[in-house]
Amino acid sequence: MVKATSTGEDEREAAVAPCCPPLTAPDLPAEDARTMATMFKALGEPIRVLLFNRVAAHPDGEVCVCDLGDLGVGQPTVSHHLKKLRDAGLVLSERRGTWVYYRVAPGVLARMGAITR
Amino acid sequence: MVKATSTGEDEREAAVAPCCPPLTAPDLPAEDARTMATMFKALGEPIRVLLFNRVAAHPDGEVCVCDLGDLGVGQPTVSHHLKKLRDAGLVLSERRGTWVYYRVAPGVLARMGAITR
DNA sequence: ACTCTGCATCGACAGATGTCAATATCGACT
DNA sequence: AGTCGATATTGACATCTGTCGATGCAGAGT
Numbered sequence: 521m522v523k524a525t526s527t528g529e530d531e532r533e534a535a536v537a538p539c540c541p542p543l544t545a546p547d548l549p550a551e552d553a554r555t556m557a558t559m560f561k562a563l564g565e566p567i568r569v570l571l572f573n574r575v576a577a578h579p580d581g582e583v584c585v586c587d588l589g590d591l592g593v594g595q596p597t598v599s600h601h602l603k604k605l606r607d608a609g610l611v612l613s614e615r616r617g618t619w620v621y622y623r624v625a626p627g628v629l630a631r632m633g634a635i636t637r
Numbered sequence: 638m639v640k641a642t643s644t645g646e647d648e649r650e651a652a653v654a655p656c657c658p659p660l661t662a663p664d665l666p667a668e669d670a671r672t673m674a675t676m677f678k679a680l681g682e683p684i685r686v687l688l689f690n691r692v693a694a695h696p697d698g699e700v701c702v703c704d705l706g707d708l709g710v711g712q713p714t715v716s717h718h719l720k721k722l723r724d725a726g727l728v729l730s731e732r733r734g735t736w737v738y739y740r741v742a743p744g745v746l747a748r749m750g751a752i753t754r
Numbered sequence: 755a756c757t758c759t760g761c762a763t764c765g766a767c768a769g770a771t772g773t774c775a776a777t778a779t780c781g782a783c784t
Numbered sequence: 785a786g787t788c789g790a791t792a793t794t795g796a797c798a799t800c801t802g803t804c805g806a807t808g809c810a811g812a813g814t
Contacts, residue, residue, distance in 0.1 A: 543686070544746065546694040553686040560686070564678030565772080569660070569670040577663040583790065597773055599792055604771095618790055620782055622645065633753040636746050682802080700763065716762055721801095727808055735760060735811055 562608030699740040720748030
């Protein structure tokens with residue numbers, strides 16, 4: 521039932537919605553600029569880039585948080601960054617028993633690929 | 638002679654360099670993560686997305702700063718954001734007489750397109 | 755030399771952000 | 785119920801960031 525860990529309900533960060541003409545098309549609307557900035561901002565941190573990479577590159581399409589410990593920061597910090605990625609709409613999380621799994625939100629990779637198209 | 642307005646010489650922001658396997662490839666090196674985060678961070682602001690779009694989408698391949706005034710913030714703020722884009726290696730600037738022109742730095746669009754490849 | 759115009763820089767300030775230690779929460783298992 | 789392990793949340797702190805007004809500076813034109 522993939523409940524997307526409703527944690528970020530009080531975080532109005534304008535998640536990464538349907539979204540956006542290419543960055544190189546004329547007259548990008550201000551609203552699209554905000555949407556794109558939300559996505560870029562979420563990835564504007566080395567640790568979050570690494571986290572997203574671990575999630576996106578995993579063969580199973582998802583990663584257990586318990587496998588994300590070796591990034592040089594503490595557990596609360598990892599959790600904090602995962603929340604940022606969630607609030608930006610880049611990843612979804614699901615609790616299964618003791619562990620929590622993260623996956624890339626649908627459409628995100630496609631939208632990234634469309635940035636320069 | 639495109640001098641790239643040497644203003645950002647004291648800003649060690651690790652510009653966007655050659656750079657990087659796709660975000661979706663396994664085991665992204667931490668250094669590449671830092672490089673990519675630099676790029677994302679620079680675009681993690683609505684006004685900078687708009688500025689970059691104005692530059693990237695312009696038919697002449699460059700834009701005069703004098704044509705970037707209608708973004709809802711003051712002139713010093715526009716200048717500040719342009720500097721961020723410069724320091725991140727996303728754009729180059731050149732003074733010609735009274736005006737300053739910005740263009741997308743070579744290779745930047747290609748690297749953006751390669752993010753999901 | 756003086757003035758004007760375009761853009762960059764400086765100084766200040768409020769608000770956002772990354773980090774950690776401490777604590778809470780949620781499941782699983784006795 | 786009670787404990788334990790895995791994540792999330794809270795509170796505090798230092799640092800970073802966006803914005804503005806004021807100022808500096810370079811080129812053009814008089």
